Amino acid sequence: MKQFRxxxxxxxxxxxxPGSPAARLVAALAALxxxxxxxxxxxxxxxxxxxxxxxxxxxxxxxFTASVRLTNLGSAVSGWTLSWTAGTGQQITNAWNAQVGQxxxxxxxxxxxxxxxxxxxxxxxxxxxxxxxxxxTTPSDWSLNGVPCGGTSSPSPSPSPSPSLSPSPRPTxxxxxxxxxSPSPSPSPSPSPSPSPSPSPSVTPSPSGCSGNGLVVCSGFEDQSGTPxxxxxxxxxxxxxxxxxxxxxxxxxxxxxxxxxxxxxxYCNHIFAGTxxxxxxxxxxxxxxxxxxxxxxxxxxxVAMITMSDSRDGGKDLRIGGQNGALQWNRESDDxxxxxxxxxxxxxxxxxxxxxxxCLRFQIDTTQQAMRTYLDDQxxxxxxxxxxxxxxxxxxxxxxxxxxxxxxxxxxxESYGGDSDTIWYDDVALGSSPIGC
Numbered sequence: 001m002k003q004f005r006x007x008x009x010x011x012x013x014x015x016x017x018p019g020s021p022a023a024r025l026v027a028a029l030a031a032l033x034x035x036x037x038x039x040x041x042x043x044x045x046x047x048x049x050x051x052x053x054x055x056x057x058x059x060x061x062x063x064f065t066a067s068v069r070l071t072n073l074g075s076a077v078s079g080w081t082l083s084w085t086a087g088t089g090q091q092i093t094n095a096w097n098a099q100v101g102q103x104x105x106x107x108x109x110x111x112x113x114x115x116x117x118x119x120x121x122x123x124x125x126x127x128x129x130x131x132x133x134x135x136x137t138t139p140s141d142w143s144l145n146g147v148p149c150g151g152t153s154s155p156s157p158s159p160s161p162s163p164s165l166s167p168s169p170r171p172t173x174x175x176x177x178x179x180x181x182s183p184s185p186s187p188s189p190s191p192s193p194s195p196s197p198s199p200s201p202s203v204t205p206s207p208s209g210c211s212g213n214g215l216v217v218c219s220g221f222e223d224q225s226g227t228p229x230x231x232x233x234x235x236x237x238x239x240x241x242x243x244x245x246x247x248x249x250x251x252x253x254x255x256x257x258x259x260x261x262x263x264x265x266x267y268c269n270h271i272f273a274g275t276x277x278x279x280x281x282x283x284x285x286x287x288x289x290x291x292x293x294x295x296x297x298x299x300x301x302x303v304a305m306i307t308m309s310d311s312r313d314g315g316k317d318l319r320i321g322g323q324n325g326a327l328q329w330n331r332e333s334d335d336x337x338x339x340x341x342x343x344x345x346x347x348x349x350x351x352x353x354x355x356x357x358x359c360l361r362f363q364i365d366t367t368q369q370a371m372r373t374y375l376d377d378q379x380x381x382x383x384x385x386x387x388x389x390x391x392x393x394x395x396x397x398x399x400x401x402x403x404x405x406x407x408x409x410x411x412x413x414e415s416y417g418g419d420s421d422t423i424w425y426d427d428v429a430l431g432s433s434p435i436g437c
Contacts (some may be wrong), residue, residue, distance in 0.1 A: 048073070048074070049073050049074075049149060049150050050072075050073055050074035050144050050147050050148075050149055051070060051071060051072055051073050051074065051082075051142065051144040051149040052070075052071040052073055052149065053068060053069070053070055053071070053082070053139075053142045053149060054068070054069040054071075055067075055068055055138060055139065057136065057138075058325070058351075059132070059136050062131055062132065062133070062343045062344060062347060063129070063130070063131050063132070063343055063344070063346060063347025064129070064130055064131075064132055064136055064347075065127060065128070065129045065130075065325075065326075065350070065351055066127060066128055066129075066130070067125070067127045067353075068082075068098075068109070068125070068126050068127060068128075069123055069124070069125050070082055070118075070123060070124045070125075070126075070144070071121065071122070071123045072118040072119070072120060072121065072122050072123070072124075072144070073120070073121070073149075074120065074144070074147075075120060076117075076118065076119045076120055076122075077116075077117070077118050077144075077145065078116060078117050079110075079111055079116040079117075080110070080111050080116060080118060080124065080144060080145060081108055081109070081110045081111075081144070081145055081146075082098075082108070082109045082110075082142060082143070082144055083106065083107065083108045083109075083142070083143045083146075084107055084139035084141055084142050084143070085105050085106060085107070085139060085141050086102065086105045086106075086107050086130075086139065087105070087132070087134075087135065087136065087137035087139075088105065088134065089132055089133035089134040089135075090105075090130055090131070090132045090136070090137075091130055091131050091132075092107060092128050092129070092130040093128075093129055093130050093131060093347065093348055093381055093382075094128065094129050094348070094350055094378055094379070094380050094381050094382075095109070095126065095127065095128035095129070095378050096126060096127055096128070096350060096353065096358075096375045096376040096378050097112060097115060097124075097125060097126035097127065097376050097378075098110060098111060098112060098115075098124075098126035098128075099111075099112060099378075100126075100128050107139075109126060109128075111124065112376070112377065125356075127350075127351075127353065129326075129347065129348075129349070129350050129351075130347070131344070131347045214431055214432060214433065215429050215430065215431035215435070216277050216278065216279065216281055216282050216430050216431055216432075217275050217277045217279070217409065217428060217429060217430035217431075218428070218429045218430075218431075219231060219232070219275075219427075219428050219429075220252075220253075220254055220255045220257065220258075220426055220427050220428075221247055221255075221257045221258055221259050221425075221426065222255045222256070222257050224247040224257060224259075225247050225257075226246065226247060227245070227246060227247070228245055228246075228247060228259065228273045230276075231275060231276055231277065232259070232273045232274065232275060232276070233273065233274055233276060234271070234272070234273055235272050235273070235274045235410060236270065236271060236272070237272070237307075237317075237410075238267075238268075238270070239267070239268040240268065240271075241264060241266070241268040241269035241270070242262075242264045242269045243261070243262060243263050243264050243269045243270055243271030243412070243413060244261070244262045244271060245259065245260070245261055245262075245271050245272065245273040245412060246259075246260050246262075247259065247260070248260035248424060251293070251424050252424075252426055253291040253293070253357045253424075253426035253427055254291075254426065254427055255426075257426075258293075258424045258425060258426040259273055259411060259424065259425040259426070259428075260422070260423070260424050261273070261411065261412050261413050261421075261422070261423045261424075261425070262413075262422050263303075263412065263413020263414070263415060263420055263421050263422070263423065264413075264415070264420050265415050265417065265418035265419050265420040266415060266417070266418055267414075267415065267416060269415065269420070270304075270412065270413055270414035270415060271412050271413060272307065272410040272411060272412030272413075272414075273410065273411055273412060274408055274409065274410035274411075275408075275409050275410075275428075275430075277409075277430075279308070279406055279407055279408055279409050279430060280311065280405070280406070280407040282406075282430060282431060282432050283366055283432060284365065284366050284367050284432075285363055285364065285365050285366065285432065286363065286364040286366065286406055286430065286432075287361075287362075287363050287430065287431055287432065287433060287434050287435050288361065288362045288363070288364075288409075288428075288429070288430050288435070289359065289360070289361045289427075289428070289429045289430075289435040289436070289437065290306075290359075290360055290411070290425055290426070290427065290428040290429070291357045291358065291359055291360070291425070291426045291427045291428075291437075292305075292352065292357070292358050292360050292423065292424070292425055293355070293356060293357045293358065293423070293424040293426075294352065294354055294355075294421050294422065294423040294424070295354060295355060295421060295422045295423075296354065296419075296420070296421045296422070297325065297351060297352075297354055298322030298323075298325050298326060298327070298351055298352055299322070299325070299417070299419040300323070300324055300325060301323065301415070301416060301417035301418075301419050302321065302322075302323045302330070302415075302416045302417070303321045303322050303323070303413065303414060303415045303416065303417075303419055303421070304317075304319040304320070304321035304330060304413075304414040305320060305321050305322075305411070305412065305413060305414075305423060306319065306320040306321070306409075306410065306411055306412075307319045307320075307408075307410045307412075307414070308404075308406035308407070308408055308409055308410070309406065309407050309408040310331075310333075310404045310405060310406060310407070311405045311406075311407045312402050312403070312404060312405045313331070313332075313333045313400075313402070313404065314333065315407075316331070316332040316333040317331075317332040318331060318332075318364075318404050318406060319331070319332065319414075320360075320362070320373075321414070322351075322352065323337065323341060323346075324341060324346045325346070325351055326346050326349035326350060326351055326382075327349050327350055327351070327352055327373070327375070327380065327383060328341075328349060328383070329371070329373075329383060329397070331397070331400070333400075334399075334400065336396045336397050336399065336400070337396065337397070338371070338382070338383055338385065338393070338394055338396075338397045339382035339383065339392060339393045339394070340391075340392050340393065340395065340396050342392050344392040345382060345392035345393060346382070347382075348380075348381045348382030348392065348393060349380055349382035349383060350375055350380050350382075352375075357426070358375060358376060359374075359375070359376050359377065359437035360373075360374070360375060361373070361374040361375075361377075361435065361437065362374070363434070364403075364404055364406060365403060366403050366404065366405050366406075367403060368387060368403050369385055369387050369397075369398055369400075369401065369402075369403050370385055370386060370387060370403075371383070371384065371385040372384050372385075376437070377436075377437055381393075385397055385398065409430060411425045411428070
């Protein structure tokens with residue numbers, strides 16, 4: 001019988017045999033190769049800018065005003081809040097066309113009812129006044145609804161291959177941040193501060209409160225033509241010159257007409273249109289509201305635009321006008337001003353914006369020395385009398401203790417220097433109850 005010996009190294013290889021160790025090894029290697037994928041982790045993805053801000057200032061020692069134009073570059077929003085960091089030593093005192101608040105150096109401006117809706121590419125204009133010390137710096141960190149205007153970057157690492165035994169799909173980059181469209185009240189159909197000379201009647205309401213609430217004066221000048229007549233009479237209380245008062249059919253806040261005043265420089269060129277209504281019947285508080293539009297910024301010199309005879313001051317005028325570039329009240333009898341014309345006092349007032357309609361409101365208490373003034377529903381701190389003398393505000397004004405008693409009401413222009421202006425008035429109302437814009 002033959003005996004067979006196994007020869008080491010010549011044993012047949014078990015290739016592809018089911019269940020054999022070699023087969024399992026080959027299968028594992030194949031799975032490894034098939035499962036090896038390269039995952040590319042995206043690098044920084046810069047979000048598109050969401051807004052643009054145009055910021056201009058007008059400054060004087062210790063005070064300044066700023067004009068801000070917000071342009072929405074992202075998706076349409078129904079309400080907006082613009083935030084930024086103010087420079088050290090800057091303090092905002094009042095604002096118009098936005099609700100502006102400040103905490104430390106953090107400032108936020110939120111839309112008012114009529115300018116909250118911004119389509120892509122839409123703009124909103126607002127402004128504010130403030131004080132400063134050291135240096136007046138320009139903000140650079142604007143954010144719209146919590147998102148930086150210039151966009152943000154996703155915090156992803158640089159691209160690098162990463163082996164994985166799991167055939168997971170390739171991850172997609174994180175989406176760019178979007179503007180938080182927080183719910184906000186739909187804007188009422190109040191007028192937008194458009195620089196166009198004739199705002200569309202479709203977005204401009206008729207004068208509010210012209211019936212049923214006891215207004216003594218309420219006029220949109222729709223019953224007027226040519227030279228004011230009837231309820232409104234042209235007047236030049238002291239002397240006459242080149243100033244004119246006419247009814248304009250090309251520029252109006254609502255409807256199709258307004259009162260246009262062409263006011264010339266120098267004293268005798270002043271001109272007014274006064275109501276024939278009995279203003280002395282309004283009590284105990286005289287509330288006034290009018291929409292105003294003018295072409296030239298308030299000058300450094302003294303000018304008056306609204307005058308009221310005060311029966312408790314010998315018939316001398318109580319006047320609303322401007323000086324040092326800002327709104328002021330002035331008393332003809334002793335030339336007292338509100339606020340006082342110190343840099344700190346002027347900084348507490350506000351300019352009258354040009355080339356757009358502005359809602360100007362005031363209230364005069366005839367029982368005590370108390371007055372308040374509003375511009376686009378923002379109270380102007382420097383134009384407030386509260387009975388307690390405040391340095392740079394009403395200390396000079398309160399040297400006369402008797403409360404005023406207006407008996408007339410005139411709209412126009414009076415310059416005590418060489419300053420001229422063209423002014424339109426519309427939707428004028430006076431009464432014994434508060435009147436809204």
